[in-house]
Amino acid sequence: MHKRLFKWSCTGLLLLTAALAYAAPKNSEINGFRVWTDPEKTRAVFDLSANTSYKLFELENPARVVLDLQSTVLKTSLELDPKTAGILKTVRYGKPENGKMRVVLDLSAAVEPRSFLLAPIGDYGHRLVVDLYPQKRGITAEHLKIVKRMRPDAERNVVIAVDAGHGGEDPGALGASKSREKDITLQIAREVKKSIDARPGMEAVLIRDGDYYIPLRQRFAKARTARADMFVSIHADAFRKSSVSGSSVFVLSRRGASSEAARWLANSENQADLIGGVTLEDKDNVLASVLLDLSQNAAMEASDHAANQVFESLRKLGKTHKNQVEHAAFVVLKSPDVPSMLVETGYISNPREEKKLKNRKHQQKLARAIADGVEQHFKQQPLPGTWIAANRTISRHIIARGDTLGGIAQRYNISLSTLRQVNRLKSDRIFIGKELVIPAS
Numbered sequence: 467m468h469k470r471l472f473k474w475s476c477t478g479l480l481l482l483t484a485a486l487a488y489a490a491p492k493n494s495e496i497n498g499f500r501v502w503t504d505p506e507k508t509r510a511v512f513d514l515s516a517n518t519s520y521k522l523f524e525l526e527n528p529a530r531v532v533l534d535l536q537s538t539v540l541k542t543s544l545e546l547d548p549k550t551a552g553i554l555k556t557v558r559y560g561k562p563e564n565g566k567m568r569v570v571l572d573l574s575a576a577v578e579p580r581s582f583l584l585a586p587i588g589d590y591g592h593r594l595v596v597d598l599y600p601q602k603r604g605i606t607a608e609h610l611k612i613v614k615r616m617r618p619d620a621e622r623n624v625v626i627a628v629d630a631g632h633g634g635e636d637p638g639a640l641g642a643s644k645s646r647e648k649d650i651t652l653q654i655a656r657e658v659k660k661s662i663d664a665r666p667g668m669e670a671v672l673i674r675d676g677d678y679y680i681p682l683r684q685r686f687a688k689a690r691t692a693r694a695d696m697f698v699s700i701h702a703d704a705f706r707k708s709s710v711s712g713s714s715v716f717v718l719s720r721r722g723a724s725s726e727a728a729r730w731l732a733n734s735e736n737q738a739d740l741i742g743g744v745t746l747e748d749k750d751n752v753l754a755s756v757l758l759d760l761s762q763n764a765a766m767e768a769s770d771h772a773a774n775q776v777f778e779s780l781r782k783l784g785k786t787h788k789n790q791v792e793h794a795a796f797v798v799l800k801s802p803d804v805p806s807m808l809v810e811t812g813y814i815s816n817p818r819e820e821k822k823l824k825n826r827k828h829q830q831k832l833a834r835a836i837a838d839g840v841e842q843h844f845k846q847q848p849l850p851g852t853w854i855a856a857n858r859t860i861s862r863h864i865i866a867r868g869d870t871l872g873g874i875a876q877r878y879n880i881s882l883s884t885l886r887q888v889n890r891l892k893s894d895r896i897f898i899g900k901e902l903v904i905p906a907s
């Protein structure tokens with residue numbers, strides 16, 4: 467859909483930004499052009515025969531991004547496939563000056579562009595990459611939801627980020643009958659979302675809702691953007707012994723893996739990020755790791771508690787791989803401020819388990835068990851300001867050795883007189899093993 471004729475007049479148009487100049491080259495050809503879109507951005511890649519210098523700027527009314535490339539000629543079509551074009555409407559080019567080529571990306575809405583040159587690697591040569599991020603200016607339904615969540619007087623929902631492991635170029639583990647982990651994790655993740663959304667005071671967001679790859683660190687960045695209170699990553703991995711089966715729940719370990727399988731899985735999961743390619747965001751890794759240590763303790767405690775609830779819930783469903791929550795250094799769990807866990811729903815390398823993992827009914831059972839565990843966690847440790855905290859139904863306390871009525875009242879943040887009244891206690895004498903009703907504070 468490119469147009470050969472390009473009008474070189476931009477009078478009355480706003481010049482927003484001008485960016486980037488690199489070492490002046492001799493001559494370069496654009497010999498390839500591809501575009502794809504993921505939920506965050508549209509990416510256009512120009513394959514170049516040699517390094518070039520370029521300028522990028524934005525124009526308004528209508529919205530477009532302009533690239534001026536030095537000493538460059540076009541040797542390919544700039545045609546767009548509507549299926550992958552995303553925010554791009556058309557791509558045009560023209561020659562305003564000798565040797566300098568202009569490429570115009572016509573857009574359906576204003577964007578925040580990011581561009582960079584990539585050096586040759588593997589089969590790829592020099593590339594100019596233009597990432598088009600939608601501008602935050604427009605208010606979308608998603609934004610309204612976030613604003614609603616931020617209202618301090620509202621009893622907000624707790625938000626669970628559900629992450630379907632792998633995706634796109636990273637298929638994850640392969641089953642004996644060729645099922646791919648990335649497909650199974652997405653199916654289960656969607657069921658988990660359904661189950662969570664159906665519960666009062668809870669809602670889920672899917673980190674990945676299609677077959678594409680998201681780098682591991684970006685997965686929890688997305689969770690943070692969605693203001694998630696918890697991050698649950700769904701997997702169905704392989705182990706080198708096909709006899710191994712059962713589900714597992716992992717939380718982050720700082721001291722190393724708690725079992726050989728845990729170490730093995732963490733290694734293969736973390737490898738996946740190599741497929742993600744260039745991630746500019748990773749530059750601030752040093753800073754990130756410092757922040758991580760400072761804020762991770764609280765999140766890790768909540769992770770532990772929640773993971774135990776999910777584990778107990780999965781245990782009711784069937785065989786678990788180990789007798790407890792396991793620890794491993796998964797990158798995807800290294801979120802400093804969002805309690806996180808990784809659920810291995812089963813081993814795809816076990817033929818019997820692979821069959822179950824593909825079964826819709828079994829997927830729904832797994833999803834319900836995961837959602838049950840997460841809900842239990844938030845009911846037992848409700849976050850202030852949430853609907854669950856405000857509407858927590860009465861819970862029960864079984865009196866243990868050393869308990870005092872005053873101590874119990876304090877622990878549940880209720881007054882001693884309320885506790886007495888609700889339990890119709892005439893004195894403060896209590897007996898070990900007796901059950902007390904605890905009203906919501």
Ligand SMILES: [Zn+2]
Pocket residue numbers: 631632638639647701702703735
């Ligand atoms: Zn996996």
